[in-house]
Amino acid sequence: MEKNEKIINFLEEFLTEELDETIKLSLDSKLFGGGGPLDSMALVTLIVELEEFLEDEYNVNITLADEKAMSRRTSPFSRVSYLIDYLNEKINNE
Amino acid sequence: MVDIFLNKLKKIPSNKQAIIFNSKTHSYGELLIKINDCYNIILDAFDHKKVVVILGDYSFSSIAILFALCKHKCIFIPIISENEQEIKKKIEVSNPDYIIESSSFQITSLKGNNHSPNSYYDDLFNSNKSGLVLFSSGSTGNPKAMVHDFDNLISTYNVNKIKNLNFLVFLLFDHIGGLNTMLNILSMGSTMIIPEKREPESIAKLIKKFKVNIFPSSPTFLNLMNIGGIFENYDLSSLKLITYGTEPMSENLLSILKNKLPKTRLIQTFGTSETGIIKTKSKSSESLLLKFEDNNQEIKIMDGELWIKSKTRVLGYINHDNNSFTKDGWFKTGDLVEEREDGYLKIIGRKSKVINVGGEKVLPIEVEEAILTLDFVLDCTVYAKESLITGQAVAVKVVVKSLILDIKQIKKNIKLHCKKTLERYKVPVEIIITDKINFTSRFKRKLD
Structure with missing residues (x-):
């Protein structure tokens, strides 16, 4: 499976469990803020689980919610495509 | 005050069992002789009014050394750690003159250790009183050392009616709860059973063998006993009372315990190193609600935190500011409590947690x-x-x-x-x- 697809699958699974309904995501789907489905506690949980996922899948130990991510103009957690870009950037920088 | 306590011990029948340690039984008569022997050895070794570490956990000798040092108007510092670094840290903080290793009775002088004297020690020496130094874990990793007026502390233990009860001394020699258990036992002329190992199996064996009636414990240890199947596999029917303290108990564990030990009363205790142990009453064995019933202690609740004004309060910390004490004598415990009906309280956790x-x-x-x-x-x-x-x-x-x-x-x-x-x-x-x-x-x- 391609990396991006794996991430989307992971997100879908996470959201389905979190919201208790089947969720399908596209690259354009919103995540946190601007009417996205995640509330703040779900975001905190997502970050922890994503870090775990990256460690299991790609053997990288990454802190996702760092000062830099928080101060970006567009939050990497606002949309699926931004998050994927952000994760790829993080993985490649490792 | 220590002399008064020891004089009262003389009234207990001398053949009555005082201490069971290492499978050996020592009577109250033997204990008094041992205290005297220790006193004479110490008298030869150094002058009165010294600060002395007792190195080692509960044993027949460590208890005798403790009372001998008090008779000698010393300030004693129980240290049970076997880790050299830990011992060194505590010695640096508390600045003793001597160390007595309790199992061998080896006395080491630390003179030449020219640390600055502290006023709490001076106050005790000037008023001819014995003292106790306890440590609590500081947030920085360095132990906080505090000084108790031991004559004052022991004066709250009245030697009353003799009770034929067997206690297991689970809490340690350097712990306020452990010292409280010991003083309670001796003041009632009861018997203390000192464990060699604090493991669920070995504790259960001791309870069974010596028909222990009272077991002061901690929720974590009771949980370990439960997980280890101890209550199913050992006859613990001699247990009349289990007390638990030092950390919050979960309702779930309490109800398991009540179920598995239906005839044993379960009572929550409360105390801090800074104030001493406070007499409490649990609403029932199934309940985590308790009331403080102690003439030596006043309590109030400030912003959900328990504050205590105690007659057995420490004089102060040696190496830490005294900010947790108010000017008018209250100690801020750091424990959060909830007030319930009829004046009962529930302890819900540490503020810092x-x-x-x-x-x-x-x-x-x-x-x-x-x-x-x-x-x-x-x-x-x-x-x-x-x-x-x-x-x-x-x-x-x-x-x-x-x-x-x-x-x-x-x-x-x-x-x-x-x-x-x-x-x-x-x-x-x-x-x-x-x-x-x-x-x-x-x-x-x-x-x-």
Whole structure:
């Protein structure tokens, strides 16, 4: 499976469990803020689980919610495509 | 005051069993002789009014040395650690003149150790009183040393009617709860059984062998006994009373204990190193509600925190500011309590352990209790995880009975259950399945 697809699958699974309904995501789907489905506690949980996922899948130990991510103009957690870009950037920088 | 206490011990029939240690029994008569012997050796070794470490845990000799030092108007410092670094740290902080190794009675002089004297020691010496130095773990990793007026402390233990009870001394020699147990036992002319090992199996064997009636314990240790199947496999019917303290008890564990030991009363104790032990009354064996009933202690609740004004309060800390004491004598315990009906209180946790999730306060015990109701969960401990978003978030380590489900499924079930029973911000963002939860040598939970 391609990396991006794996991430989307992971997100879908996470959201389905979190919201208790089947969720399908596209690259354009919103995540946190601007009417996205995640509330703040779900975001905190997502970050922890994503870090775990990256460690299991790609053997990288990454802190996702760092000062830099928080101060970006567009939050990497606002949309699926931004998050994927952000994760790829993080993985490649490792 | 110590002399008064010792004189009262002389009225206890001298053949009555005082201490059982290493399978040997020592009577009250033998104890008084031993105290005298120790006193004479110490008299030869150094002048009165010295600061002296007693190195070693509870034993027949360490108890005798303690009283001998008090008769000699010394300040004693019980240290039970076997770790050299720990011992060194405590010695540096408390600045003793001598060390007595309790098992060999070897006396080492530390003179030439020219530290600055402290006023608490001077005050005790000037007023001809014996003293006690206790340590509590400081937040920086260095132990906080505090000085008690031991003559004052011991004066609250009245030697009354002799009671034929067997106590197991579970709490340690350098712990306020441990010293309290000892002074209580001796003041009642009862018998103290000193364990060599503090493991569930060996404690159970001692309870059975010596028909122990009273067992002061901690929730973590009782939980270990439960997990280890001790209550099913040993005859503990001699137990009339189990007391528990030092950390919050979960309702779940309490009800398991009540179930498995229906004839034993379960009572919560409360005390701090700074104030001494406070006499309490539990509402019932099934209840975590308690009342303070002690003429030597006044309490009040400030902003949810328990404050105590105690007649047996420490003089102060040697190496720490006294900010936890108010000018008018109250000690801020750092323990959070809830007031319930009829003046009963529930102790809900340490102020410092409260998890602050974006301004919302979470007490570890409420999340732990929710998770413990799951039948596949054996044990769990909740702690704060740093989060850049909410400052802190709730995390939990869980021990499960056996891995029938895969780990992913277990985590899913726990999370689902928490979501159903807890507010959103209390639901753990991280669940770690582990094979055991560590605890300190004092049977309190710790995290790594």
